Amino acid sequence: MTAVLPxxxxxxxxxxxxxxxxxxxxxxxxxxxxxxxxxxxxxWEYALGLRGRTVAGMALAATxxxxxxxxxxxxxxxxxxTPGIMGFDAVFLAIQVVTAFVLGPTVLLAAPPxxxxxxxxxxxxxxxxxxxxxxxxxxxxDLHVIVLVGLVxxxxxxxxxxxxxxxxxxxxxxxxxxxxxASFTAVERELLAPTxxxxxxxxVSLWPIxxxxxxxxxxxxxxxxxxxxxxxxxxxxxxxxxVLVAASTALVGPVTFFGLLVANLAYSAVGHRHSRSIPATIxxxxxxxxxxxxxxxxxxxxxxELPVVIEFVGGLFFLLLVLTGRAR
Numbered sequence: 001m002t003a004v005l006p007x008x009x010x011x012x013x014x015x016x017x018x019x020x021x022x023x024x025x026x027x028x029x030x031x032x033x034x035x036x037x038x039x040x041x042x043x044w045e046y047a048l049g050l051r052g053r054t055v056a057g058m059a060l061a062a063t064x065x066x067x068x069x070x071x072x073x074x075x076x077x078x079x080x081x082t083p084g085i086m087g088f089d090a091v092f093l094a095i096q097v098v099t100a101f102v103l104g105p106t107v108l109l110a111a112p113p114x115x116x117x118x119x120x121x122x123x124x125x126x127x128x129x130x131x132x133x134x135x136x137x138x139x140x141x142d143l144h145v146i147v148l149v150g151l152v153x154x155x156x157x158x159x160x161x162x163x164x165x166x167x168x169x170x171x172x173x174x175x176x177x178x179x180x181x182a183s184f185t186a187v188e189r190e191l192l193a194p195t196x197x198x199x200x201x202x203x204v205s206l207w208p209i210x211x212x213x214x215x216x217x218x219x220x221x222x223x224x225x226x227x228x229x230x231x232x233x234x235x236x237x238x239x240x241x242x243v244l245v246a247a248s249t250a251l252v253g254p255v256t257f258f259g260l261l262v263a264n265l266a267y268s269a270v271g272h273r274h275s276r277s278i279p280a281t282i283x284x285x286x287x288x289x290x291x292x293x294x295x296x297x298x299x300x301x302x303x304x305e306l307p308v309v310i311e312f313v314g315g316l317f318f319l320l321l322v323l324t325g326r327a328r
Contacts, residue, residue: 017270024283035294057187062285064248068241069259082259087154088245089254093161101164105175113188117250124246182253182307198247213274257314
């Protein structure tokens with residue numbers, strides 16, 4: 001018996017949360033290396049630059065969407081709610097359609113990428129913070145009512161967008177559809193640096209409240225009883241989520257179920273402690289995006305677009321969580 005116990009402790013050590021996070025990070029690095037350096041053509045300098053841009057865009061999108069989902073599920077205490085489901089992405093669609101309807105598609109096409117990104121980022125962040133921040137600040141409302149109102153706002157934005165799209169001429173409609181469809185391989189190079197700075201600043205701002213986030217996962221009453229300024233922390237999280245979602249959506253386009261998928265996989269792998277779930281979510285997101293693109297490029301020959309596959313799998317996973325009652 002004395003010879004068996006140390007081995008069991010070692011096995012538990014290798015399967016503990018920090019080691020699992022490290023393994024996921026190594027897996028993400030390995031998949032990235034395979035995608036970048038395998039099957040390089042003769043013009044390898046150009047291929048490396050193109051693949052590097054794609055990898056950077058995917059890594060930023062995985063980080064922003066994954067972290068935003070984990071934070072949002074912390075303040076809502078619900079595993080199936082994401083910023084996309086609550087309508088954050090619908091704000092981006094509404095901005096694009098309203099701009100095309102009022103000013104015409106020429107403005108969308110002629111505007112410099114950095115200027116368009118900055119305008120979309122500011123508008124999305126302001127609208128999301130004003131609407132959803134105000135909603136979460138009304139603590140007299142039950143959480144279920146807050147969630148219901150958030151879903152209604154999302155439906156409202158999508159309905160207005162759909163109505164305006166029907167009024168557009170076919171050429172303008174095609175241009176808008178191309179702009180609002182998510183793409184991980186057509187990222188503008190000049191947008192990578194400002195997006196990276198914004199994402200890093202948002203993550204750094206979470207450091208002072210890292211312990212409060214774990215306490216908030218216990219519920220509002222327990223968090224308040226343990227000394228957490230719940231209202232201030234919630235508002236901080238809403239602002240960070242708004243910035244992350246806006247940055248990701250302006251960079252690659254809207255993705256609804258991707259965050260739901262990677263966040264819940266991270267919970268299953270390392271638990272809900274934010275010091276582990278956030279890096280695990282980022283690593284799983286990188287593996288999902290880059291690994292998925294690797295399979296589509298090298299095995300399936302571009303048979304379909306990666307966002308379509310991600311949304312299909314994420315939608316099925318959403319239904320699975322609802323039907324099995326694993327929302328909490």
